[in-house]
Every structure is written in C-alpha cells, then in structure tokens.
Amino acid sequence: MEKVKCECGHENPYGTYLCESCGKPLKEEEGKLANMRYEGTARRSQTYRKNVVDKIWNFFSSVKVGIWIIIILLIASSLGTVFPQEMYIPPAADPSVYYYQEYGTLGQLYYQLGFHNLYGSWWYILILAALGISLVIASLDRVVPLYRALRKQRVTRHSKFLERQRLYAVSEETYADPVQKLDEAAEALKKKRYNVRRENGHLLAEKNRFARWGPYVNHVGLIIFLIGGMLRFFPEMYVDESVWVREGETEIVQGTDGEYYIHNNEFIVEYYDDERDDQFQEALENQQDPVVETYETQATLLKPEAGGTIGSETDLEKIKDHDIRVNDPLTYDGYSLYQVDYKLNEFSKFTFALELDDEEIAGTEFTVDLNDPAMSYDLADGYTVEIMEYFPNFEMDENNEPTTINRVPDNPRIIFEVFPPDLDPDDPDTTGEISFLGVQLNEALTEDNEYAIRLTDADLVDVTGLTVRRDRTLPFLIAGGAIFMIGLIQGSYWHHRRIWAQHSNGKIIVAGHANKNWYALKKDFQYAHEQAGLPYPDDQAELNEEEGGSSENGSTKQ
Amino acid sequence: MAQLSSNLLYAAFFLYLLSTVFYAVSITGRKFKDRAGTEKNRAALLGYITAIFAVLTSLGYFAARWIAAGFAPVSNMFEYTAALGIAIALAFVIIYPLYKNNYLGLFTMPVVMLIIAYASMFPREVEPLIPALQSDWLTIHVITTVIGQGILAISFVAGLIYLLAMIDFTKKTKKVKSMEFILFTLIAAVAYIVLGFGFGAAGYEAEFSYVNENNVEAELSYFYPPILGPNEGELITEQGFEPLVEMPANVRSNDANTVIWSVMGGLFLYGLLRLSFRRPVGAMIQPLVKNVNLTTVDEISYRAVAIGFPIFTLGGLIFAMIWAQIAWTRFWGWDPKEVWALITFLFYAAYLHLRLSRGWHGEKSAWLLIIGFALIMFNLIFVNLVIAGLHSYA
Amino acid sequence: MKNRRFMMRLSILAVMIAAVGYTLYINFSEERGLVDAGDEAPNFAVKNLTDDEIELADYRGDGVYINFWATYCTYCRDKMGYLQDHYEDYEEEGVKVLHVNVDETTLQVERHKERFGYDFDMYIDRGMLVSNEYGVHSLPAAYLIDENGEVIERHVGAQTEQQVLSSLDRLIPGS
Known part of the structure; x- marks a missing residue:
C-alpha cells in the first residue's frame, strides 16, 4: 500500500494526519489546530475499505458506532424497568395474565414484546455482544498506532506542527543564546517532574505518558468482565439452588452432587424492641408490625465419608459450624449458603388421644410424626389405631378425590381407623371406625362412631430457607472489574502533558499539548515562564471562540 | 445526640445561604483594590470560608446522627438525599481551589440548599436497619456512590452556567424552551418544599378512608389539601376541603396530589416571575453570568466528570456488586435501581467518548451534563418512589 | 503483509x-438434563418399603426403565397403570422397571400402592439424592438405560400407553 513520505524523510502509513516523526501536518485540514487525536496516526480501519471482513472490522472500529451501541444498550435497559421483570412478579402468578391484570393493555403489550424477560432476550445479549466486539476491535485498532507514535516521537518538530498546537507562542525577544534559555527551562520543568529530552538544543518535556494507556486498560477490564458474564451461560459454571431445612434436621445441599449436607441446629428470629433500642422509638411506634432485627440459622456443614454409592447410607463428618445470616453466608469449597427465607411454625408432630363418650381413655395418647408417620399405633389396653391415608398438604383434586399438593405438612389430614381390643386389625374382614382428622377438623367417616380421636397437641418447627450458590465466573468478574477501575483511574486522574520548546533564529517557540486538563498544563507554562522566562502561550482555542469560531476546538469530523 | 444532629443540619443550611450571598456579592459587588493595586475579591474568599464551615457543620450533622443511630446515616430517603446535598458541597469545596471560579459557588450553594431542603420533606426519624442493610458495605457502597454523584453534580452546575451564559434568550428557540423547562423544574421543587413547610407548619393533615387497589378498605393521610381524592374516598377528619377529582384505585392518590400541588405552585411562581419581568427566567439570570469565561466553565464541567465518574463507578457499580453478592446472593439482579445505575454509567461513558473522540465540547457537552444529572435525580426519586424494587428504602 | x-x-x-x-x-x-441421552447412568442405591437395598449396577445386562414419581402426581398414576399391566412381560425379556418415589413418607407410598393395587416393588429416594443427581425437576420423569449402563432417552411429562410400550421395546437387550 501507498506510503506517504514526509519532507523529514520519514515514511508514514497511508492515512496519517501528522508525520509520525517530525509532526508536520500531511493533510490539509479545515481547522486551525492540528488533529492530535491518536497523535495524528493512521488508524488502520479508516484507511482502506476492501472486502467484507474489512468492512465489518471498520464498522466495529468506529467510535461513532461504539457510542451508538452504548446508547442503544442504555435505552434497551431502561425499557426493562417500566414494569417489573418476570423474576420480580409474585412466584405463583402466571405472567401471561399477570401483566394484563396489573398494568392493563400496556402491560399486555409489554409481555407480548417479551420485555418481561428483557435482559435474557436474544437481542439484548446481542447488543452486549456487539459492545464487546466493538471494545476489542476499537481498542486494538488504536492502541497499536498510538504506542508506535508515542515511542517514536522526536524532540524536534516541524514548525507547522508547533504552530497548530492549541497552546503556542513565539518569544518577542530575540536571544543571543536561546539554548541557554532552554537549559533553564529544562531545569524548571524537571522540578515539575517532567521527563525532559533534548536534541540540538531543542526541548521536549513530557509527563504522565502512562495515562494515555488508561482507556485501553479499562477496555481490557471490560472485555474480561463481559467474558465472565458470557461464561455464566454455561451450566457447569454456575449453581443456583435452594434448600429448606427444618430445625434439627439434615438435608443434602442441592447442586453439590451429594457432596455436602447441611444440618439446622436452630433457627432464630429477633425483633427490634422500642425500649431496648430507644433511638428507633419514634420509627418503631409508627410501624404496626414488628421489625425484624435479625434472623439466623445455626448450621453445621457436613460431608459424607469417602466412598459409597449415591443414596446408600453413609456416615457424615462435620466440616464446620456457621451462623448463617443475611450478609453473612456460609462459604466452603466455592459454595455459599445464604440466608434468604424462613418459615416459622411448620407442623412437625401431632399428638392424639382416644376418647369414649367424651372421656379420654387412659394411656391411649400417641404421637404422629408428620414427616414420618407409622402405619399403625398400638395403644394401651389392646387398642390399635391405623392410619389409612395421610395427606401432608391436603386438597381435593379435580376429580374430587382427596390428595396432597406436595410433601410439606402445611395442611395435614389423616384418616384413622380405630380397632378396639375386641377387633383384630390384621383380619382383612374387620373394619374399625373411621374418622378424618386435621387442624380444627374431626369428621366421622363411618356411622355411629363410638370412639373419637382428639388432637391434643401439636409440635411446631421453624424452617430455614437457604440459597446455594457457586459462581465460577467470579474470578473473571473480579479481575475484569479491578483492571477496569485501574484503567479508569489511570486515565482520569493523570493527564499526559507535553511541552515543546525550540529555538529558531534566536527566537524561542513553545507549544503544548495535554489530552485533558489544559488548565494544569497552562499552570506549568506559567511556572516555566516565571522561572525561566519561557514565553507564555496563548490558548488558540479560546482565541477561536472570541473570534466567533466554533467551540469545538480543533476537532475534525472523522 | 439526634437533636444535636438536626440542629447542626439547620445551622449548615443557613451557612450555605450565607455562602451564596457572599458569592453573589463577589460577582455583582464592586471589586476592591489593595494598596499594590491588585484586585482582591474579599467576598469570594468569605464565600469559600463560609462554604468550608458549612461543610464541616454538615459533617457534624452526619457524625452526630451516625453516633445516635449506630450506623452511617445513609439508609433512607431523608438520610441519602441529605448526604447527596452534603456531597455536592464537599465536591465544591474540593474543586473550587483548582479554578477559583466564583460563579460555580453562586450556583452550587443554592443547589445544595435545594437538595437538603428536599431531603427534609421525607420522614426524618432514625429508622432501624433491616437485616439486609446490616453490613459495613452499607457505609462503603453508599458513601462512595454519594460522593461520586456529588462531584458529577458539579459538572451539572458548570454545564448550567455555561448554557445560561451562552443561550440567546431574545429568540424563541428550542434551546430557550429547554432551559426554561429546566428552570421551571427547579422552581417547582422550590414550590413543593415551600408548600410542604407551609402546610406542615400549619399542622395540616387529612385522613381518608378509601378502597384500595385490592378492593380493601384502607386509610390514607394527606399533608397537602386534597385536589385529587382517593378511590371512593371519604374524609375522616374535619377540615373543610373536599377533593375535586377522584383518582382510580391503582394510583397513589396522595402522591399524585402532592405532584399536582408542586406543579401548580411551580407554575404560579414561574408565571409570577414571567409576568413581573416580561422575559424568560433564563434571561433574568443571564446578566449575572455575562462575564463568565466559557472555556473555564467547560473545562470545570469536564474535569468534574473525570473526577466523579470513576468514584461513581466504584461505589455505584463495583462496591454495589460486591455487596449484592454477599447480601442478595448474586452480584447483579436487574433490580430497577441497579439498572438505572448502569444507565447512568453508560450515559457518562457515552459523554466521555463523545467529548474525547467526537469533539463534543462546549454547548453540546453542557446539555449532556444536564441530562446526566437528571438521570441521577431520576434514579434517586422516581425509581425509589414509583418503581418498586429491592432498594425500596433509598 | x-x-x-x-x-x-x-x-x-x-x-x-x-x-x-x-x-x-x-x-x-x-434444556438438557443433568443426565441425558448419551451419558453413562450414574449408579445409585435405593431401598424398598421393607428396607431391602438395590443398586442400579445390579441390573447391568438388563435394560432399565427408571420412573421417578410421587403420590401427588396424577400423570404418574396413569403411567404406573400402564406399567402395572405390562411390566411382567418385559421382565421376561430382560427389561427391569424401577419405580423411585421422590422422598415421600413410607406410609404414603405403602397406602398408595395398596390403593392402586400395584404389585411391583417401590423404592424411595430418601433425601432426594438420586433425583438431584439425575436432575429431576418435574414429574413424571423417565430415564431409559440400556444393558451397557448408558442413558438412551430422557423423558419428562405424561406419556400414552403406546409411548410407554415403545420405550420399553427399545430397552430389550440386543434390540
């Protein structure tokens, strides 16, 4: 491809604005000021358009396209907050009717457009992907030429280059020994922690060049972060399960392939008390319901001893104890168990007694474990009670038959058959009296029941709801986030500043460039002016403005 | 301690007012020359010193309330909004010495006052922390975010000054209309606060019984006289003011009523100004800023973003994600508040790219910064009060 | 270049x-199941109502039809009706049907068995260890395992009698 040869002898790639070596403008530009962006180097993508690959590449390399992607992402994200996302509507609600019921026609439209699950939609993921691709290509395309230009830059610059800098001045005085003047300036600028290079008496003072890499560092961080986010879609990277554990019980930790068990020693809920916590008195009095101060599961993590088939009984060994609270999960081996929910007072045991003519028959009390009931209970004096049917969470199904909704004893119902001493429960031809028991319910299913079963006591238990997570993408996200922040700070809190000072026929010419914070650069010029008598430059951008020129100083449309 | 803290906040409010006055004098008053003949602007120095004292006093409020409650006072709407006001003042105190621009003081201090006054419209009692908030990350995440937003607010103020100085108010352009709309918004906020204090001082309260969205009988309090009444509402208290319009059940009628009052109050004040001076409100302010150096103001606005954006990102996204991972089991859950923080981040990222790569300086940059601050306020007010989410406290 | x-x-x-x-x-x-067609079927042990333990590995050489079910699952009832009618014929051809209940009480399973007159063995997956390992989320869930211990099909939801029979046919060793 064609190269552009500058008068200083350097060969520049096609598309270069300013000679890579001496800085002489190689293209006629509209503005008065030089285009210093990327040091005037040829951005590869801008320079030729050939085949499809180049076209795609150039598309994603453009900052304009990048900004559009950001804006589209921004608008798309905001649409998802108009109504709640599917994950935030009540779990029992059917989204296809919920949105219409709650938000009317607009809600229905929202659902039909798929906005109820916007952030997981294919097109939202594609926008994110486009952002990622744009970050990679745009950064690659700029960082390489910028690196070359900054490494190659010469001290001596073409007078046209200097003239077109935003800060520029020529001394009024003519010095007999301008180089000595520049020596003094070099000393002054060194005190301001500039790196000073000299060539033929000319001077280039430079400071904080590393800040120029900030944007690329933060883009790399973002790319790593997005890769981490992409890995989330692979099932083996991510575990999200929940487990409910009753007090005193041990459950397998879902999602760990049977590797870990969790035992709930005790579950505690505490409330704020307006006498003890008197600083909250006013607020607590305005609240009708008690405010939860803390809830925690005193848990023990267990592990089955090595070897053994899934499901077969193995002994469990303790790994660690931990009081799991909100903000304080139990973490082990990459898994974390979070306190997210609880259920107080679940039925665990019912105690019954047999009655005859409203009198309890002595010694006929028996207790049914609602999570593991026995088939029959042999009571004193030869009485036997058999459980015919047990429904932990009773309901009548569509065929009007009794059934259970699930395994949780939220609404336990039991059908009992009573065998007095004179009946043999094992004889298939005998039938005892049958009754149907539940909370606040005692119904005889056979006629003229002599015996009655009465619920005398109920044991309750608290259940803790834990969420199990393991996220193997976290290291990527942490690394990406950290690199992003480093890059952002590097580019925002330090500013690359350069001062050129040259001598020509006894005059001193100064020019300065900062990629941001011109104010500080001017102060440095001020210092050099006071200490070494360097001319203080005019701000050509401000002059432009006063002359009624555009305030978009020196920038040309790409 | 709680009493001390609220007294300190009152004191700070008046110090901000005093600082505004000093800055106004420094710009409009005569300049004094000392014996050497160099111009000294003593009022500006006084303004800055007062601002420092005001910030120290507000930090005193913050510390006293922290001690009284036992946790950093950033856990509800009053506390967060007050902290935002303080953060803006703090950002000003830090940035002012870099540029010594008095216009910035003249405009920042009233914004701080407005935000602190707005904060005090929310319930001010110390509220107990729910378990999800009991973490050191509350302190770290919220304070970092609020400082970031405070610095970004300075860029808004600088952008506002820029536009007020350069817009040609003699023509009826879109720019003039947009600026008038921004100023109207600020005036309506003032009206809301004044009316709120007024009715509050008069002890106004009306109780309604009404039928809510679940078809259940419920009660509702009004602190502004009801123009919009609740669904099938009936007054319980005697106060001689019957609602003119009844709202449907799924609208929070007392909030809607407050909005109506604020808009009407705003229109009244704005109309009064327009009628008495017979020109746009922006044109009334413009003479104050006629001597402002546009390049400096533009530079300040950009510098504030350069400083504030990384802090906002750190607090509002990175620390937010760390805490969400600990408290809510996942670092990101597309909660509306999270999404709007992301939108704010993306917006300022777009701003930086437009400025650095596309050369959007000056006027375009200033308009963007006003939108940016609108996003921050939207996330604070609208997302909290209207879009319900996990961040329902603040 | x-x-x-x-x-x-x-x-x-x-x-x-x-x-x-x-x-x-x-x-x-x-969505692919945690264990799905083409995978090797993880071995497991379960007990029946009289506490006799079996292992999946015991049936190496036979085709195995694993049926995860619960008493509250109505589609499971239909399916188990079909299996009740045909399982003996297939057992002769080397196809074993394993009914694995997802951790209900022994009482319920026993009574359910009596109520519907099933005469095959019922196994209970205590602690849902096996269901978790196989990634069972909805019922009924069936896993077809060939004589080499490889899963050849995973099926979730209701099935007609015809579908159940053709599944069983696929499991006949050497077919």
Missing part, C-alpha cells in the same frame, strides 16, 4: 462471533 492483516482480522472476528454464537446456542437450545 496485507494478507497477514486480513487473516488476523478474520480470525479475531471468527473467534468472537463463534463465542457469541455458541453462548446464544447454549442459552436457547432446549
């Missing part, structure tokens, strides 16, 4: 597009 740049750009773009494409494919392809 030009060629090298072209290849470089092409490969970078190709890698990125492939990564995005694969991610979308994974995300939106029909």
Whole structure:
C-alpha cells in the first residue's frame, strides 16, 4: 500500500494526519489546530475499505458506532424497568395474565414484546455482544498506532506542527543564546517532574505518558468482565439452588452432587424492641408490625465419608459450624449458603388421644410424626389405631378425590381407623371406625362412631430457607472489574502533558499539548515562564471562540 | 445526640445561604483594590470560608446522627438525599481551589440548599436497619456512590452556567424552551418544599378512608389539601376541603396530589416571575453570568466528570456488586435501581467518548451534563418512589 | 503483509462471533438434563418399603426403565397403570422397571400402592439424592438405560400407553 513520505524523510502509513516523526501536518485540514487525536496516526480501519471482513472490522472500529451501541444498550435497559421483570412478579402468578391484570393493555403489550424477560432476550445479549466486539476491535485498532507514535516521537518538530498546537507562542525577544534559555527551562520543568529530552538544543518535556494507556486498560477490564458474564451461560459454571431445612434436621445441599449436607441446629428470629433500642422509638411506634432485627440459622456443614454409592447410607463428618445470616453466608469449597427465607411454625408432630363418650381413655395418647408417620399405633389396653391415608398438604383434586399438593405438612389430614381390643386389625374382614382428622377438623367417616380421636397437641418447627450458590465466573468478574477501575483511574486522574520548546533564529517557540486538563498544563507554562522566562502561550482555542469560531476546538469530523 | 444532629443540619443550611450571598456579592459587588493595586475579591474568599464551615457543620450533622443511630446515616430517603446535598458541597469545596471560579459557588450553594431542603420533606426519624442493610458495605457502597454523584453534580452546575451564559434568550428557540423547562423544574421543587413547610407548619393533615387497589378498605393521610381524592374516598377528619377529582384505585392518590400541588405552585411562581419581568427566567439570570469565561466553565464541567465518574463507578457499580453478592446472593439482579445505575454509567461513558473522540465540547457537552444529572435525580426519586424494587428504602 | 492483516482480522472476528454464537446456542437450545441421552447412568442405591437395598449396577445386562414419581402426581398414576399391566412381560425379556418415589413418607407410598393395587416393588429416594443427581425437576420423569449402563432417552411429562410400550421395546437387550 501507498506510503506517504514526509519532507523529514520519514515514511508514514497511508492515512496519517501528522508525520509520525517530525509532526508536520500531511493533510490539509479545515481547522486551525492540528488533529492530535491518536497523535495524528493512521488508524488502520479508516484507511482502506476492501472486502467484507474489512468492512465489518471498520464498522466495529468506529467510535461513532461504539457510542451508538452504548446508547442503544442504555435505552434497551431502561425499557426493562417500566414494569417489573418476570423474576420480580409474585412466584405463583402466571405472567401471561399477570401483566394484563396489573398494568392493563400496556402491560399486555409489554409481555407480548417479551420485555418481561428483557435482559435474557436474544437481542439484548446481542447488543452486549456487539459492545464487546466493538471494545476489542476499537481498542486494538488504536492502541497499536498510538504506542508506535508515542515511542517514536522526536524532540524536534516541524514548525507547522508547533504552530497548530492549541497552546503556542513565539518569544518577542530575540536571544543571543536561546539554548541557554532552554537549559533553564529544562531545569524548571524537571522540578515539575517532567521527563525532559533534548536534541540540538531543542526541548521536549513530557509527563504522565502512562495515562494515555488508561482507556485501553479499562477496555481490557471490560472485555474480561463481559467474558465472565458470557461464561455464566454455561451450566457447569454456575449453581443456583435452594434448600429448606427444618430445625434439627439434615438435608443434602442441592447442586453439590451429594457432596455436602447441611444440618439446622436452630433457627432464630429477633425483633427490634422500642425500649431496648430507644433511638428507633419514634420509627418503631409508627410501624404496626414488628421489625425484624435479625434472623439466623445455626448450621453445621457436613460431608459424607469417602466412598459409597449415591443414596446408600453413609456416615457424615462435620466440616464446620456457621451462623448463617443475611450478609453473612456460609462459604466452603466455592459454595455459599445464604440466608434468604424462613418459615416459622411448620407442623412437625401431632399428638392424639382416644376418647369414649367424651372421656379420654387412659394411656391411649400417641404421637404422629408428620414427616414420618407409622402405619399403625398400638395403644394401651389392646387398642390399635391405623392410619389409612395421610395427606401432608391436603386438597381435593379435580376429580374430587382427596390428595396432597406436595410433601410439606402445611395442611395435614389423616384418616384413622380405630380397632378396639375386641377387633383384630390384621383380619382383612374387620373394619374399625373411621374418622378424618386435621387442624380444627374431626369428621366421622363411618356411622355411629363410638370412639373419637382428639388432637391434643401439636409440635411446631421453624424452617430455614437457604440459597446455594457457586459462581465460577467470579474470578473473571473480579479481575475484569479491578483492571477496569485501574484503567479508569489511570486515565482520569493523570493527564499526559507535553511541552515543546525550540529555538529558531534566536527566537524561542513553545507549544503544548495535554489530552485533558489544559488548565494544569497552562499552570506549568506559567511556572516555566516565571522561572525561566519561557514565553507564555496563548490558548488558540479560546482565541477561536472570541473570534466567533466554533467551540469545538480543533476537532475534525472523522 | 439526634437533636444535636438536626440542629447542626439547620445551622449548615443557613451557612450555605450565607455562602451564596457572599458569592453573589463577589460577582455583582464592586471589586476592591489593595494598596499594590491588585484586585482582591474579599467576598469570594468569605464565600469559600463560609462554604468550608458549612461543610464541616454538615459533617457534624452526619457524625452526630451516625453516633445516635449506630450506623452511617445513609439508609433512607431523608438520610441519602441529605448526604447527596452534603456531597455536592464537599465536591465544591474540593474543586473550587483548582479554578477559583466564583460563579460555580453562586450556583452550587443554592443547589445544595435545594437538595437538603428536599431531603427534609421525607420522614426524618432514625429508622432501624433491616437485616439486609446490616453490613459495613452499607457505609462503603453508599458513601462512595454519594460522593461520586456529588462531584458529577458539579459538572451539572458548570454545564448550567455555561448554557445560561451562552443561550440567546431574545429568540424563541428550542434551546430557550429547554432551559426554561429546566428552570421551571427547579422552581417547582422550590414550590413543593415551600408548600410542604407551609402546610406542615400549619399542622395540616387529612385522613381518608378509601378502597384500595385490592378492593380493601384502607386509610390514607394527606399533608397537602386534597385536589385529587382517593378511590371512593371519604374524609375522616374535619377540615373543610373536599377533593375535586377522584383518582382510580391503582394510583397513589396522595402522591399524585402532592405532584399536582408542586406543579401548580411551580407554575404560579414561574408565571409570577414571567409576568413581573416580561422575559424568560433564563434571561433574568443571564446578566449575572455575562462575564463568565466559557472555556473555564467547560473545562470545570469536564474535569468534574473525570473526577466523579470513576468514584461513581466504584461505589455505584463495583462496591454495589460486591455487596449484592454477599447480601442478595448474586452480584447483579436487574433490580430497577441497579439498572438505572448502569444507565447512568453508560450515559457518562457515552459523554466521555463523545467529548474525547467526537469533539463534543462546549454547548453540546453542557446539555449532556444536564441530562446526566437528571438521570441521577431520576434514579434517586422516581425509581425509589414509583418503581418498586429491592432498594425500596433509598 | 496485507494478507497477514486480513487473516488476523478474520480470525479475531471468527473467534468472537463463534463465542457469541455458541453462548446464544447454549442459552436457547432446549434444556438438557443433568443426565441425558448419551451419558453413562450414574449408579445409585435405593431401598424398598421393607428396607431391602438395590443398586442400579445390579441390573447391568438388563435394560432399565427408571420412573421417578410421587403420590401427588396424577400423570404418574396413569403411567404406573400402564406399567402395572405390562411390566411382567418385559421382565421376561430382560427389561427391569424401577419405580423411585421422590422422598415421600413410607406410609404414603405403602397406602398408595395398596390403593392402586400395584404389585411391583417401590423404592424411595430418601433425601432426594438420586433425583438431584439425575436432575429431576418435574414429574413424571423417565430415564431409559440400556444393558451397557448408558442413558438412551430422557423423558419428562405424561406419556400414552403406546409411548410407554415403545420405550420399553427399545430397552430389550440386543434390540
């Protein structure tokens, strides 16, 4: 491809604005000021358009396209907050009717457009992907030429280059020994922690060049972060399960392939008390319901001893104890168990007694474990009670038959058959009296029941709801986030500043460039002016403005 | 301690007012020359010193309330909004010495006052922390975010000054209309606060019984006289003011009523100004800023973003994600508040790219910064009060 | 030089597009079970109502039809009716049907068995260990395991008698 040869002898790639070596403008530009962006180097993508690959590449390399992607992402994200996302509507609600019921026609439209699950939609993921691709290509395309230009830059610059800098001045005085003047300036600028290079008496003072890499560092961080986010879609990277554990019980930790068990020693809920916590008195009095101060599961993590088939009984060994609270999960081996929910007072045991003519028959009390009931209970004096049917969470199904909704004893119902001493429960031809028991319910299913079963006591238990997570993408996200922040700070809190000072026929010419914070650069010029008598430059951008020129100083449309 | 803290906040409010006055004098008053003949602007120095004292006093409020409650006072709407006001003042105190621009003081201090006054419209009692908030990350995440937003607010103020100085108010352009709309918004906020204090001082309260969205009988309090009444509402208290319009059940009628009052109050004040001076409100302010150096103001606005954006990102996204991972089991859950923080981040990222790569300086940059601050306020007010989410406290 | 740049750009773009494409494919392809067709069936042990333990590995050489069920699952009832009618015929041909209940009480399973007159063995998956390992989320869930211990089909939801029988036919060793 064609190269552009500058008068200083350097060969520049096609598309270069300013000679890579001496800085002489190689293209006629509209503005008065030089285009210093990327040091005037040829951005590869801008320079030729050939085949499809180049076209795609150039598309994603453009900052304009990048900004559009950001804006589209921004608008798309905001649409998802108009109504709640599917994950935030009540779990029992059917989204296809919920949105219409709650938000009317607009809600229905929202659902039909798929906005109820916007952030997981294919097109939202594609926008994110486009952002990622744009970050990679745009950064690659700029960082390489910028690196070359900054490494190659010469001290001596073409007078046209200097003239077109935003800060520029020529001394009024003519010095007999301008180089000595520049020596003094070099000393002054060194005190301001500039790196000073000299060539033929000319001077280039430079400071904080590393800040120029900030944007690329933060883009790399973002790319790593997005890769981490992409890995989330692979099932083996991510575990999200929940487990409910009753007090005193041990459950397998879902999602760990049977590797870990969790035992709930005790579950505690505490409330704020307006006498003890008197600083909250006013607020607590305005609240009708008690405010939860803390809830925690005193848990023990267990592990089955090595070897053994899934499901077969193995002994469990303790790994660690931990009081799991909100903000304080139990973490082990990459898994974390979070306190997210609880259920107080679940039925665990019912105690019954047999009655005859409203009198309890002595010694006929028996207790049914609602999570593991026995088939029959042999009571004193030869009485036997058999459980015919047990429904932990009773309901009548569509065929009007009794059934259970699930395994949780939220609404336990039991059908009992009573065998007095004179009946043999094992004889298939005998039938005892049958009754149907539940909370606040005692119904005889056979006629003229002599015996009655009465619920005398109920044991309750608290259940803790834990969420199990393991996220193997976290290291990527942490690394990406950290690199992003480093890059952002590097580019925002330090500013690359350069001062050129040259001598020509006894005059001193100064020019300065900062990629941001011109104010500080001017102060440095001020210092050099006071200490070494360097001319203080005019701000050509401000002059432009006063002359009624555009305030978009020196920038040309790409 | 709680009493001390609220007294300190009152004191700070008046110090901000005093600082505004000093800055106004420094710009409009005569300049004094000392014996050497160099111009000294003593009022500006006084303004800055007062601002420092005001910030120290507000930090005193913050510390006293922290001690009284036992946790950093950033856990509800009053506390967060007050902290935002303080953060803006703090950002000003830090940035002012870099540029010594008095216009910035003249405009920042009233914004701080407005935000602190707005904060005090929310319930001010110390509220107990729910378990999800009991973490050191509350302190770290919220304070970092609020400082970031405070610095970004300075860029808004600088952008506002820029536009007020350069817009040609003699023509009826879109720019003039947009600026008038921004100023109207600020005036309506003032009206809301004044009316709120007024009715509050008069002890106004009306109780309604009404039928809510679940078809259940419920009660509702009004602190502004009801123009919009609740669904099938009936007054319980005697106060001689019957609602003119009844709202449907799924609208929070007392909030809607407050909005109506604020808009009407705003229109009244704005109309009064327009009628008495017979020109746009922006044109009334413009003479104050006629001597402002546009390049400096533009530079300040950009510098504030350069400083504030990384802090906002750190607090509002990175620390937010760390805490969400600990408290809510996942670092990101597309909660509306999270999404709007992301939108704010993306917006300022777009701003930086437009400025650095596309050369959007000056006027375009200033308009963007006003939108940016609108996003921050939207996330604070609208997302909290209207879009319900996990961040329902603040 | 030009060629090298072209290849470089092409490969970078190709890698990125492939990564995005694969991610979308994974995300939106029909959900694959934790254990699914083509996988080796994880071994497990379960007990019946009289506490006799069996292991899946005991049936190596036979086709195994594992039926995960619960008393509250109505489709399971239909399916177990079909299996009740035919299981003995298939047992002779080397196909074993294992009914695994998802951790209900022994009492319920026993009574359910009596109520519907099933005469096959019922096993209970205590602690849902096996269901978790196999990734069972909805019932009924069936896993067809061939004589070499490899899963040949996973099926979730109701099935007609015809479908159940054709599944069992596939399991006859050597078929």
